[in-house]
Amino acid sequence: MELSLSPLGLGCAQLGNLYHAISDETAHATVRRAWDEGIRYFDTAPHYGLGLSEIRLGAALRSFPREEYVLSTKVGRVLEPNPDGAVEQDDEGFAVPAAYRRRWDFSRDGVLRSLEESLTRLGLDRVDVVYVHDPDDHFDEALRGAFPALRDLRDQGVIGAFGAGMNQTRLPAEFVRRTDLDILLVAGRYTLLDQPALDELFPLCTDRGVTVVVGGAFNGGILATAEPGRVYDYAEAPAELVERARRIAEICARHGVELPEAALALPMAHPAVASVVVGAHDPDQVGVNARRARAVVPPQLWAELVGAGLLRADAVIAEGVS
Structure with missing residues (x-):
């Protein structure tokens, strides 16, 4: 399958009530706004709201022609009924009843079961991309079970493409090799604060023809507002990191650019990156992120960040600037 991803994608963890609950109507309107903004790539997972994200996303996407968008979901966490948890809240960041348990399973059977259940929740007959989700502590099992299973599904035409979705660079590089x-x-x-993907992973993906999607462009929140936030990768940001983000924001402001605009522009400019996925809790947030993604960032901004030691000199940031 030739993947054709929109430069901006919608990450759908928030449709699973990430951090706080939203209504079904808000979830549907969020997907509709994404479509109206030209977004044609949507990413979800069973993990997001114990299946709620998939249910809501599938319901919303059924309004649109199936051949006009790319849909990805993930495998690695199988959802099992948890009868005693229906009156409890999920303990992994989603405002949903704990009616299911997540169980790590990167075996072939686990992958096939997970994908079948995802299709049922989505109410669709296929997904285009399947990622092995967070196999950090399950490298061998994923290598022996999940990846060969997904390769077979791709070769049979059941899915269009497969890969991995992770928050690190070392193991993804190994998966690319193996x-x-x-x-x-x-x-x-x-991201503006962290560019280890340049060391090995992006060059390796370029050499092997592997498509890259970037998530977490705002590093969990610190880069999501004009004034830096206090959350970095889902934890309180160290003071020195907040200060670094503040210095970056000051340089951005001198060039008429807001911090989150630059945070999206950096990964979108890299030739290895096909799409940047960003989440949203409501339609207005989708609109804001779409506007940010369209902002023009002058090359002089990147050059000043490099000169100030705030951005790696080998970052591919604009034509003629590196």
């Missing part, structure tokens, strides 16, 4: 995966979703490792 499998024939098509795509990687790399979260938080190519």
Whole structure:
């Protein structure tokens, strides 16, 4: 399958009530606004709201022609009924009843079961991309079970492409070397504050023809507002990191650019990156992120960041600037 991803994608963890609950109507309107903004790539997972994200996303996407968008979901966490948890809240950041348990399963059978259940929740007959989700502590099992299973599904035409979705760079590089995966979703490792993907992973993906999707462009929140936030990768940001973000924001402001605009522009400019996925809790947030993604960032801004030691000199940031 030739993947055709929109430069901006919608990450759908928030449709699973990430951090706080939203209504079904808000979830549907969020997907509709994304469509109206030209977004044609949507990423979800069973993990997001114990399946709620998939249910809501599938319901919303059924309004649109199936051949006009790309849909990805993930495998690695199988959802099992948890009868005693229906009156409790999920303990992994989603405002949903704990009616299911997540169980790590990167085996072939686990992958096939997970994908079948995802299709049922989505109410669709296929997904385009399947990622192995967070196999950080399950490298061997994923290598032996999940990746060969997904390769077979791709070769049979059941799915279009497969890969891994992770928050690090070392193991994804190993998966690129040892499998024939098509795509990687790399979260938080190519941002204004953190660019380790440049060391090995992006060059390797370029050499092997692996498509890259970047998530976590705002590093969990610190880069999501004109004035830096206090959350970095889902934890309180160290003071020195907040100060670094503040200095970056000051340089951005001198060039008429807001911090989150630059945070999206950096990964979108890299030739290895096909799409940047950003989440949203409501339609207005989608609109804001779409506007940010369209902002023009002058090359002089990048050059000043490099000169101030705030951005790696080898970052591919604009034509003629590196």
